[in-house]
Every structure is written in C-alpha cells, then in structure tokens.
Amino acid sequence: MNTQVASPETDQLFQQARTVLASGVSASLRMHAYLGKPLYMARGEGAWLVGVDGKRYLDFNLSNGAALLGHHHPSVQAAVAEGLEAGIIAATETPFHERLASCLVEIIPAAERVRFATVGSEVTAVAIRIARAATGRDRYLKFDGHFHGLSEPWLLKRRNTIGGAEAVTGSASKLIPSSGGVPTSQADDCVMIPFNDVPALEAAIDRHGDELAAIIVEPIHFNAGCIPPEQGFLECLRELTRQAGVILIFDEILSGFRTALGGVQAQYGVTPDLTTHAKALANGMPLASLSGKADLMELLAPAGPVSHSGTYSGHLLSVLAALATLEELGQPGCYETINATANWFYAELQAVFDRHALPVRVQGAGARFGVYFGRTEQVRTWADALAHDHDLNRRFAVKCIERGVYFHGYTTEGAPGHSGFSTAHTSEDFAFALTVIDDVCRELARG
Numbered sequence: 001m002n003t004q005v006a007s008p009e010t011d012q013l014f015q016q017a018r019t020v021l022a023s024g025v026s027a028s029l030r031m032h033a034y035l036g037k038p039l040y041m042a043r044g045e046g047a048w049l050v051g052v053d054g055k056r057y058l059d060f061n062l063s064n065g066a067a068l069l070g071h072h073h074p075s076v077q078a079a080v081a082e083g084l085e086a087g088i089i090a091a092t093e094t095p096f097h098e099r100l101a102s103c104l105v106e107i108i109p110a111a112e113r114v115r116f117a118t119v120g121s122e123v124t125a126v127a128i129r130i131a132r133a134a135t136g137r138d139r140y141l142k143f144d145g146h147f148h149g150l151s152e153p154w155l156l157k158r159r160n161t162i163g164g165a166e167a168v169t170g171s172a173s174k175l176i177p178s179s180g181g182v183p184t185s186q187a188d189d190c191v192m193i194p195f196n197d198v199p200a201l202e203a204a205i206d207r208h209g210d211e212l213a214a215i216i217v218e219p220i221h222f223n224a225g226c227i228p229p230e231q232g233f234l235e236c237l238r239e240l241t242r243q244a245g246v247i248l249i250f251d252e253i254l255s256g257f258r259t260a261l262g263g264v265q266a267q268y269g270v271t272p273d274l275t276t277h278a279k280a281l282a283n284g285m286p287l288a289s290l291s292g293k294a295d296l297m298e299l300l301a302p303a304g305p306v307s308h309s310g311t312y313s314g315h316l317l318s319v320l321a322a323l324a325t326l327e328e329l330g331q332p333g334c335y336e337t338i339n340a341t342a343n344w345f346y347a348e349l350q351a352v353f354d355r356h357a358l359p360v361r362v363q364g365a366g367a368r369f370g371v372y373f374g375r376t377e378q379v380r381t382w383a384d385a386l387a388h389d390h391d392l393n394r395r396f397a398v399k400c401i402e403r404g405v406y407f408h409g410y411t412t413e414g415a416p417g418h419s420g421f422s423t424a425h426t427s428e429d430f431a432f433a434l435t436v437i438d439d440v441c442r443e444l445a446r447g
Helices: 008-017 074-085 095-107 120-135 184-189 198-211 233-244 263-268 316-329 334-355 382-386 390-402 427-445
Strands: 041-045 048-051 056-059 113-117 139-143 156-158 175-177 190-193 212-217 247-251 274-277 288-292 360-365 368-373
Touching: 056 427, 074 316, 095 113, 095 288, 095 316, 113 120, 120 212, 120 247, 120 274, 120 288, 139 198, 156 190, 175 184, 184 190, 190 198, 198 212, 198 233, 212 233, 233 247, 233 263, 247 263, 263 274, 316 334, 334 360, 334 368, 334 427, 368 382, 368 390, 390 427
Parallel strands: 139 190, 139 212, 212 247, 247 274
Antiparallel strands: 041 048, 048 056, 113 288, 156 175, 274 288, 360 368
C-alpha cells in the first residue's frame, strides 16, 4: 500500500518540467489541486495506474472519464495496432469512418448525420455555429457551471448564482469572463440560468426566445459531480425550445455512454436537435463527434455554409478505437452490469461516510459520480455544489492517494468535480477502495 504521495523522483520531474512547460504541465487540470503538483504515471492496466516511481493507484479518475473500459483494454489496443499497421494515415476518409458513423446513427436517438472532430471544445463550438446559421439568431443559453469546453463562448460565469426571475432580469444576469483573455463583449450573446429551475427557464425563453439560436445543456450535470435532471425538466426544455424555434443541444461529452449506450437522451426519452460526444467515445483516444438532424447537419461545408474541417478530424487510430469501444459497450448485459454496480457501490460508499458521521453526500448516475463534502442534503444546482467543504475534500483526496486510491482534484471554479469507475473495476478493486476509504474516514472523524 502506498504511504506517501511525494517521492524524490517525481519531485525532480516536476522541478524539471517547470523549466520547460508552462506552469510545469501540459494542461491545467493535470495539476492536482490538492497536491500542488501533477501525478506522474508510467502505465495503466485495467482499473489501475502505475506511477513512474512504481506506486500503484486504483483509478477513479480514468482519464477525466474517458477510459470507460479501463486502461490497456485488449480490444482497443488491437484496434489501434491495426491503424498503426495501416500507416497512421490522416486527412483522408476510410471505410471505418462510415462504419463508425453508421453505428452512432443506430444507437443515438438524435443522430441522423455525424461529423467527426478531435476534441469536445471543437464540436460544441461547431454546434453553436450550426444553430446560428439555421435560425439566423446569435444568442444562446447555457446553465450555471455546465462545462462545454474551453473556447470563448463557454468561458463566462454569472457574478453570483441566485435563481428565479433575478437570474434572467436582475443583477445575476450580468456575466463576466471566467478566463483571462476573453473579451467582456463575449458575454453579450449569452444568457445563463440555473439548472433544474423551470420558472427561470420559462422566464428566459419568454424574455429572450426570439433572440436565442440554441440552448445547450449537460443533460446530467457531471461537471458539478453528478446532478441529474429533475423529473420533467428535460421534457420541459424540449417542449419550450420547440415552441420557440430554438435548437436544443445535448452536450453528452461527459454523460455519453455512462448510463446507457444511447446516452441520457435514450435513457430519458428526450431527443435533442444536436448532440456532442467525446471522452468515452474512443476510450481515451482523441475523438469527438457532432450528430443530429439531417437538415441541420447538412449545413456543414462542403454541402452548406457552416465551416468545419481539420487535418486530424476523425483520426483513423481514434476511429478504430471507437469502433472497438462501442462493440464492447454493446455486448448484452453491459449496462445492466454498469448500473447495478453503480447502485451497489454508491450505496456502500455513502454508508462508509455515514458510519463515521461525516457530512458527505454521494450522488451518481451510471459510471460517474460526485462526492460532496460538508453536505448531506440533495445537490440540485451549481450553487449547491459550490457550497461544499473544500478542506474536507482536500484532506480526503490526499489521504486516499497516499493509500493508493486516486481521486482527482478538479475544484472547477470551486465545485468538487466528478469521479467514476470503469468496466475493468473488479469486486476486489471495489473492496480495496472501500477498505481504504473506511480507514481514511476513521482518521478524518478523529479530527
């Protein structure tokens, strides 16, 4: 069992990295917020990661949720090897692209046409572009804390997170950039309201409906841990957007394939106009997709006026990995097992916190979950997620990592972030995790 996080080897690596990499990392979230440095990994195998110093970690981050089948899955490895043998060709179509698109059209209710890209930020930006071209409108609505990538339209936040009508008309409607380098004028096109708030949604569409090109939503708000849609919310969202002629975009980059093969839209029976996928689509290989109604998707060039292209869009290695991934996820009983495991594990996890009288709320859906420290009541909104105990979260995560259980430190704008398990996690892995977490909670309860 690991007994510490620091080691001379990893400390030296970080010091060297800081002399050549901006902030010492290749992406900001690779800096573990609770450790003050990244974890350096040498390899992954199933549900486990192995650090460069030889320490083993049971992984509940899983490449930020991308590795739904776990690391080094044999079918995915074989598929990528096939692409390597073909010569790592790019910027050309292959029969595998059509095969993967056909598979997505079959399993995703909203998909009539598909376009591949490389990362999630790209396809969410293109989805808004299509909506604007289709409607002739410029503005869009998003929900507090919902993550749609790191391009300019999404790098905004409200000054505060109060709900109700004030979220539409009052001081809470004032948006500011959430990143340096984003002009304040970017906020002019965006309307932002709380998730799961039907009155605020109705007020926003009543006030801005004829200006809105699109509403984009994480149908399960995994960026805040795990906040499911309340009963009737997605149905109301679909009906109101249809009445107002607003394009409804489901961003299933985080939620896709976690609860059902067809995603949240298949699970809840609510069909959007456009859908974005990435992350688990290719089990960790860089691939994103935009899919939706044929008339909207055919607005993309070269058939239509909406620009989108890329040398690495639908890279062959990733397309082959995605085909292998979807074949595995489509096996009979796969999602019955995922959801049964989720129901059992989240209940056991909550029981550990309760047994030690720690104020913690576990919320999960399918293979992803959130752990909210300092809260025992249901987390319904972004504001609820922000009101968690950061220090208790930090102490928990660090003590787990010290003992070989890896929870990442996201703290996105102050929210706790999301964790998850893979199909590679075994009963022995879960037993190990629960034993470690029980030991950590016992120590935390002593103060």
